[in-house]
Amino acid sequence: MKESEVLLEVKNLKTHFNTINGVVPSVEDVSFYINKGEKVAIVGESGSGKSVTSLSIMRLLSETGKIIDGSIHFCGRNLIELSEKDMRKIRGNEIAMVFQEPLSSLNPVMTVGKQIMESILLHQKTRKQNAKQQVIDLLNKVGIPRPEKVFSSYPHLLSGGMRQRVMIAMALSCQPKLIIADEPTTALDVTIQAQILSILKELSEQEEVAILLITHDLGVVAEVADRVIVMYAGQVVEQAEIFSIFDYPKHPYTKALLNSTPKLDFSQTELLSIEGTVPSPMEIPTGCRFYDRCDFSSEICKQSPELKEITDGHQVRCWLVEEAIDNRI
Amino acid sequence: MTYIIKKLFQIIPVLFIISFVVFIFVNVSGDPVVLMLPEDASNEEIKAMQESLGLDKPVIVQYGLFLSNVMKGQFGQSFVYKQEALPIVLERLPATFELMIAAIIISILISIPLGVLSAIKRNTFIDLFISGTSVLGKAMPNFWLGLMLMLVFSVYLQILPVSSRGSLLHLVLPAITTGTAMAAELTRMLRSQMLDVLHQDYMRTARSKGLSHFSVVYKHGLRNSLLPVITLIALNISTLVGGALVTEVVFAWPGIGQLVISAVHARDMAVVQACIFVIAIFVIGANFLADILYRVVDPRIKYR
C-alpha cells in the first residue's frame, strides 16, 4: 500500500478565516494523503475542520477563508500554487464534489440534465447532443429510472435520494480521479443512505475513482472507507486503516466517538454522548485540544502533542498513547 | 389555467371599485361649465351649457348612466376635444407604453450589473458608491432629474434631443428619467437578493464543477436573484406610471400623462375618467402578466 501511487497529498495545511472578531484558525497543520482509487474518510464533529479541509483542497473557501500555509499536491501539482484558471480545470474535471444537502446544492431553476451537462461541456470537447447522451448514461449508471424524463425535470420534483444520485452523476460526469463527498448521506433517510453509499462505493470501484468521504458518522465510514482520518478542532488526531480504527482506536476522542456511535439506525443522534462541545476556533486551548473533554487528561496534556506514527500507517496525536496502549491492550 | 381564471375574476370587483370611487370624486368636485365659456360669459350662458351637458340630472341617475357607458367603453364626450374620450386616451397609450417599456429596460440594464457588482464587492468602496448612488436615485424628484439631464446632455453637451417623441435618441432621456427611481430600487433589491444567493449551496456546487466565477454568478446566481425582480417590477408599475406622468410634461412627451394633467386642469371629466381607467387596466394587466410570468419562470411554482 505504501508504495502505491499517491493521488493527493496534503501537507501541513493551515486555513484561517478572517472575521469581525479577528483571525480564526480553522484548520491547523493537517497532513494526509490519498492513493489512487483509495477511499478515505475524514471523521469528526461539526467544527472539527473537516469540511474546511475539503473546501481548501478544492479552493472553494468563502471570501473570508484563506490557506495560510502548507501544500496540496494532486497528481504532482501543488493546487495552492495553481492559478485560478488552472484550478478551474481541475474542479469538476479531476476532483469533483458531492455535497451534503442535495436540494439546496442543486440550482432550483435549472433542469437536472442541464446542470450535469454543464460540467461535461465545460471540460470536454463534445457536442451538446453527445453530452446529453452521456448524461443519460450517467443517470442510468447511478440507478435513476427513466433518465430521459429526469433529464428535463427540475430538482424540486425529485426525491431526496434521486437528487443525491443526480449529484453523484454530476460528480462522475468527467471521470474525475477523486470525488470529495461531504456528508453525502446526512440529509437522507436511513434506507436511502445505504443505497447511496453502495452506489458511491460500487461506482468508485468500477471507475477507479478515489473517494474522500467527509462525515461525522462512523457508521458511514464503516460502509465505505479503506482508511480513516479523525479530526478534532482543526487537527488530525488519529489516522489509520479502517480495521485499526475500529478494532484498536488509540486516541481518547476516537474511542469516545466509537462508544457514542450507537447502531447504524440511530446515527442521527450520535455524538451527544460525548460531554462538552468542540472548542470554538476562537478559544482553542494551548496544549492538547481535547484536554477539557478527555477522561484521561493529565498535566502533560497542557503541552501540544505531536502526531506520531505508532504502528505501520497508524498515527495518533496523544501524549498518553503509549500509556494507553500499555493499559488497555 | 384555473389560476388564471381565478385571477381574472378578481379583476372585475377591482374595476367596479375603481369606477365607483372615480365617479364619486368627479361628482363632488366642481362645475366644469365655467371653464368652457369665455371669461366674460353671462349666467344664462352658463345655465344653458349645464343643461346641454346633462349636468342637471340627479347624481344616482348619472352614475347608472356612467356605469353602463363604461361597460361599453364610453366615458362621454370630452368637452375640450369634442369627441368620445376613450379613443383620445387610447391614442396616447402607445407613447406612454413606449416610455414605460424603455424605462423598464433601462432600469434593468442599469440595475443588473450594478446590483450584482455591489453584492460581489460587498462592503468595498464600489459597493458603497453603488448603494449611495442608488439611494440618490430614489431621493431625487423625477422632474428635477429630468431637467438636469436635459440641461447637461441636450443643452450643454448637445448630444441628445431636448424633447418630444421621435427617434430612439428622443427616448433616451425620458426613459432614464422615468426609470431611475426603479433602477435604484432594483439595484438595492438585486444586491440583497444576490447576497442571499451567493451563499446558497448550489453556487458552491457550480463552482465545484469548475465554472468561472463570472459564469457562476451570472448563470446560476442571477437567474435565481432575478425571480423576485419580476415581482418588484410588477409592484412598481404603478409608481412607474406615476413617474411617467411627470416625465411626459418635462420632455413634452405626447402620452397619457400630459393628457391627464391638462384634462385635470381643464376639468375635462370624461377624459380624466377614461385616463384613470386606462391606466388602472394597464397596471392591473401588467401585474397580471408579471404574475403569470413569475409562475412560468419559476419552476418551483405550479400554476395549475
Added chain:
Amino acid sequence: MKKTLMFMVVLCGLLILSLVACSNAEEANVDQEKTNTEEEGKEVSESEQDQERILTIAIPNDIYSFDIHDHNQIDTEAVHINIFSYLLTRQTDMEVEPDLLESYEPVDDVTWAMSLKEGITFHNGDPLTAEDVKFTLERVANDDTLQEHGRLKVIKEVKILNDYEFEIITDGAQPTLMNLLSRIGSGILPKNYIEENGWDHFLSNPIGTGPFKFVEWRRDDRIILEPYENYFEGRVQGIDQVVFRVIPEVSTRINELLTGGVDIVTDLTPDDMQRINAQEGVSAVSAPSQRVGFLGLHHGEEHPTSDPKVREAIELAIDNEAITKQILLGEATPTRTRITPGNFGAHPRLYNTYLYDPNRAKQLLEEAGYGDGLELTLTLADNHYLKANEINEVIASMLAQVGIDVNIQFVDWSRFLELRNAGDYGQMYFAVYGNSIFDSSIGLQEFASNVGWDRASYRNEEVTELWEQALNNMNFDEREEQYQRIQEIVAEERPKIYLYHQNEVYGVSDDVIFTPRTDSMLVIKDMRMQ
C-alpha cells in the same frame, strides 16, 4: 475578482456602445428621410438651399380642436389663423383690413353689403362662395352651444345675393361688427366639404382658405402645416413646412430654442429674456399684448373694500412701477384702465400712469377707521397668469407697509373661477384680462350691468346709462367719448384697480424674421426664414 470587475466594465461599455450604435443607425435613417419628412428645425438652419425649410414654433398648449368656433383659446386661434381666412383681418399694425372680402359697406344701421374676392379656393380646390359665408356665420349665430356664439349672436341673417355678394343683417345697430368679423368667428368653413363628408371628417381633415393647409395633428405633440399652392395671395414663399410643437414646460421650450430644436418660442417670462439674449443665434422679442392685470375689489357692504377710502388707499399703496420694472423687468406698462392704446375708446390720460402715495394711503385708512390695521383676503389662480404669484406676493408686502395685512389664497384655475363667479373670493382677487375684439364694449360691460360675474356689487347709474348708449351707437366719436367717460368714473370709484398692461415675450431664432403681434396671433405668412 479583478477579472469580474473587468468584465463588468466591458459589459457596461458594450451596453452603452450598442445604445449609441442603435441611435446612430436611427440618425442615419433620419438623414435619409430628411428630404421627405424631416421636421427638426435644427436641420433647417444647417440645410442647403434646396432642402426643405421648416419653421418650428413651440407653443405651451395643444390646440383644442379644429372646430374653430368652439373654443375660447388665443393659443388655438393663433394656429387656426394660418389655415382659415377671415372675412376681415388685422394687419400687423392691428388695423382692420378686408381679407376674404373685396369690399364692404353699410347699407343701413343693421345691414352690411359685402362682396368676396373672386377666385379664392379651399384647400380641396372648391371655390369660396357666399354660400360658405352664410353656412359659417349662421352656424355660429344660431348654435348656442358654440363658444364663439356669444360674440356673433348679433348676426340675424346672411342674405346671399349671388355667388360672391351677400348682406349681413344684424340685431340692432352693431358698431363693433367689424371688430367681431376680424376674429375667428368669421373664419369661413367649407359648406360642401362638410356636408358631403360629415363634421367628424372635417375635424380630422380640416380645410380652409388660408395660406397653409393642414397635414397632420399629433395630439399633445405637434401640428404640421404646409403652404397652400393656390392661396389667393400667392403661395407663401421661403417656408416649406410649419410645425407647431406642444411643449408645456417653459424651460424645455427655451432649451429647444437654445439648441436649435425650434425657431420660435411663445409664452416666455421676462426673466427668460436674459438667458436667451445671452446666447448667439437667438434673441428674445416682446410686444404689447391685450392683457391687463388688475385687482378686483368686492363692494359688498360686509367688506371693508366697499369703503371708497379703503379702495383708494389700496391703489395708493401699490407701486405699479416696482411691479413693471422689477418683477416684469420693463415688459409691462403701468395703467389705470383696462382699455389700452389700440382699442376703440382707449383713454390716453389713464395709460402709462399710476398713483402711488403710501403716506396718503395710511391717512386714508385712518380716516376710514382702519388706523389699527386691516386684514384682507386676496384670491389668486395659482401660477395661471404670467408671474402672478410673485406680483401678488409683492402687492401683499406693499399693502402690509400701509397697514393692510393681506392673506393670499392660492387656488387652482377652475376653483378660482368658481370663487370669482360666486363672489366668494374674500375682498380682492387678482386676474389678467384680455380683449379679443379691440373694443371698449367688452372691457367695460361688467361695470354697466349685472353681466359681470365677480358679484362685485358695483353699481353706478351714469356708467350703466353711458354703456347702453354706446353699445349700439353708430356715431363713433360720440361713442368713444362715452367710453372714455366710463373709464374716468371707474378710475375714480375703483371697482377694480388696474395695475399694468403686459407685454408678450417670445424667443426667436435669428434665422427667422418675426414681429410679435398685439393680438398674440402667430401669422406665419408674415414671417420670413433666412
Added chain:
Amino acid sequence: MKTNQLTFLKWLKMLGSSKTGSLGAIIILTVTFTASFASFIAPHDVYEVNLNAASLPPSWMDGGESQYVLGTDRLGRDLFSRVIYGSQISLLVGISAVIVAGVIGVPIGLISGYYGGFIDSFFMRIVDANIAIPVILIALFVLGFLNPNLIMFILVVGVATWYTYARVVRSEVLSLKEREFIKAARVTGVRNSVILIRHLLPNVTSSVIVVSTLSVATTIIIESSLSFLGLGPKAITWGALLSDGRDYLATSWWIATFPGIAITITVLGIILLGDWLRDVLDPHSHV
C-alpha cells in the same frame, strides 16, 4: 426607567456600529432639529419681500451679501430662512400623511389577515384597486378637483398609500396566526379584539415602523412632483421652493438648487435610517 435607558443605550450602540445607519440618523436628527426650531434659526422673515435685494447669489459668491447666506429669491426673500421653514412643513406633511395612512392601513391589515375569508378578499380587492392607480394620479385627480391645501394633501396621500400598511400587516398577521401563542389564545377563548390589539398589534409594529420611514421619503417626493405639476399644497415646502425655482435654473441656480439638495439629503437620510431599521428589526425581509 433604568431598563429604558439600557435599551436606549443598546440601540445607540447598535446604531453606532452601522456607518450608514448612523449617517442616516445624524441627517434626520439635524433636519428634525432645524424643523423644530425653524423660527429661532431662520435669520429673516420668510415672507419679507425686498425687491432691492432680489436674486442675490449665495454669500460666498460675487455679489452675495453676508446676511443672505444662501442668497435670495426673485423677490429678495432670504433663501436660507425659506429652506429652513420648508423643512418644518415638508417633514410635518410627510409624517402626518404617514400617520393617516397607518391609521387606516394597520387596522385593515390586522382585520383582513386575522379574519380572512370574505372580509379579507373584500379589503384586498380595494387594495388592488388602489394599487392600480398611481398615487400621484390620485393626488392629481383629487387635488385638481378640490382645493389643494396642506390638509387636503396630507389626507389624499394618506388615503392613497394606506394599502402599503394593510398589505405588510396582513402578511405578518397571516404568519403570526400560525404561531403557537396566537393559536393558544384563540383556543382558550380570548376575545378577538384582545388578540388583535394585545397580541398581534405589538408584533407587527417593527414592520410598520420600517414601512413608515420610507413612506415619509416618498411623500416628500410626491409633494414636490405635485408642486411641479402645479397642484401642490400652497405652502413653503421644499417641493414648492424647488419647483418654483426651476424657471430660474439658468439665471439664478441657487433658488432651486438648495431646496433640491435639502430634499435629496433628507430623503437619503430617511432611506439610510430605514434600511438600518429594517436590518435590525426585521432581519429576514429583504425587499
